[in-house]
Amino acid sequence: MGDTSRLCSVWLGSETGILKGVSLSRKQAFNFCNASHLSRDQEVRALCWGDPAESELLVGSVDGTVKTFSTEKGAFTETRSCGDPADGCFVGLAALGGSALVTCAECGTLRVWREDSSEPVTELHAGQNVSRMRQSPVHRHKVATGGKENGLKVWDLQNPQSPVFSAKNLRDDWLDLRRPQWVRDMAFIPDSDKVVTCTGYHQVHVFDPATPQRRPVLEFEYGEYPLTALSLPAAGNTVVVGNTHGHIALLDLRKGVVRGCLKGLAGGVRALQCHASRPVVASCGLDRFLRIHSLEDRTLLHKVYLKSRLNCILLASTDLEAGGGEGGAPGVKEEDEGGEDDEVWETMERVEEKTKRKTTTTTTTEEGELQKKRKKGKD
């Protein structure tokens, strides 16, 4: 329903193809599903805001379709086919002004689509094995791509022939062996041209296209496991990274040191996002939980169980806890893991009422009922 989707301040895409909206003030999670039955090729791989007013979401699935979801109406409004599954899954989705959108697939084809035609307006090849494409928040026509053995490239969509900036690999190591490179995620630092990337070899690099140096300006390492996600908090000079073991760290970009770690995740981090104004970071991953940490004191603010592995996350720019709070008590925080057990026992009934996961009600509007799946092989 439209009213439930208007309450949600965090949006997540899952591996089962369900778009989940979470309202933190009401402590409820809602499922929004397009088809009448779930299928794995609807797995959500990319999620982005359709417009600056954040009333529409663009959802990219494994089968190559991009669906538009309207938060006002609470339903999927249109579906476009943007590329075929043989190319690989979406690694990046971004909206350009005027209902155009940019998609990038794993094989490296970056395409700009317009509303009317089914053929891409612009197409460029960003190399093989692209892992991520991100759009610059300031200059909407600038995108960055990077992947395995495919260095960071910054493209200007208005001149798609060659990249504006193409990074060089690090110098050979002390044995004169070529250093492998695997860019997993990147972000544009606001107020400057710089781009920060995190790699599968547990390094974080900062590139500055304004300087003639094509190698990273700053390079440091964190942990022993591949870094999978990266996000820039609103306050500058720091970056939040997550790795495949579930370690999330806050790193300082000026010196290249670890400021602190955020604890709680048990599985690999798939996506991280910092809130636009408040010092809060939301993380989701393979352990099926959404966690919201505060960046100042690194405590866990909210933890929501969402039943499917989560692939992508989007935060609304509005205040996270505001909106539609006439339900339960707004001040109660989610219980931490390992926190007051007796209280959990006593208040279990109350908490259960508040955190209903509405799996079937949301789909009764236009899409029809979810088919009940026969449970197979349950022990």
Add this chain to the structure above:
Amino acid sequence: HPRPPQLGHFRFRFNKPKNKSGSRGGNGGADGAEAKEEVKMEKSEAEAAFPPTFNVSEIKNKQRRHSMFVKYKQEKSKLKIQLKKKKKKERKALGDKAPPKEVPKTIENQRVYDETTVDPEDEEIAFDEGTDEFSAYFNGLTNPKVLITTSDRPRGRTVKFCEQLATVIPDAHVYYRRGLALKRIIPQCLARNFTYLMVINEDRKMPNGLVLCHLPDGPTAHFKISNVRLRKEMKRRGKDPTEHFPEVILNNFTTRLGHSIGRQFAALFPQDPQFVGRQVATFHNQRDFVFFRFHRYIFKNEKKVGIQELGPRFTLKLRSLQKGTFDSKFGEYEWVLKRHEMDACRRKFQL
């Protein structure tokens, strides 16, 4: 004549509390000891008369302090026994009107409710499980074929353990490791249609780890093995297991992670157990430890069953669950045991 007190005599005296007055005479202790005991008697009486204004721990003399403490404990246990007797008498007197017996608190009783506990009617989880990596097995499309190997150069106990495991799991083949890398073994297994790769890790001649990798592209679970008992060490065991497919019992895998691990164990065995063989393999989860037992049963009549334990027994504890086939450096982990965070609460379990 004064002799230095002998420690043995001291202990002997203090262990017989009732004979305090009687045993003073003949044990050959020094006068000093007897004097001390006298003093202690007075002190304890004084203590019993007034509420204690000092703690036992303030006494500097270790032996005196110890004896005071022992006395204190004995008093406490006496009180407790008296209380119990009183309660029992009251209960008997009330007969039917007695209040119900209080259930003692156990760690399993006090378990913190886990929000990832699977609800059997949940459609999303049913879909997730219906289409995950094990769906081919649970839909009857593949039959399990297990490759059992060890870390390099295993010693006798591990070798025997592998052989016994191969008799317990149908269609299991034991191969010598030969120092090969697991990432190279996996494509060869895929070519030969294996569905599982089981690697028993050995340390100091004892098996201590298990890597269970589901083959087409499935999750890899890493366990710690403890308490391995081979067949010859088992008491009252039956004859060796036959070739019949055993039944599988999975107990107490309630959370979402528990479900994934339970399914992984279930997929080791063929889906059609041969009841003729009367063999059963049990994976019992309690407090995050998975206990494996292999029994043969026989129904003596409708209600009574006789069981004989055959086969090896071991205990597993999950250390990590990785998505995808074995790749410890670059693979994505679905769950990793983080002791300081997860083991902090004694009543919270993950499986």
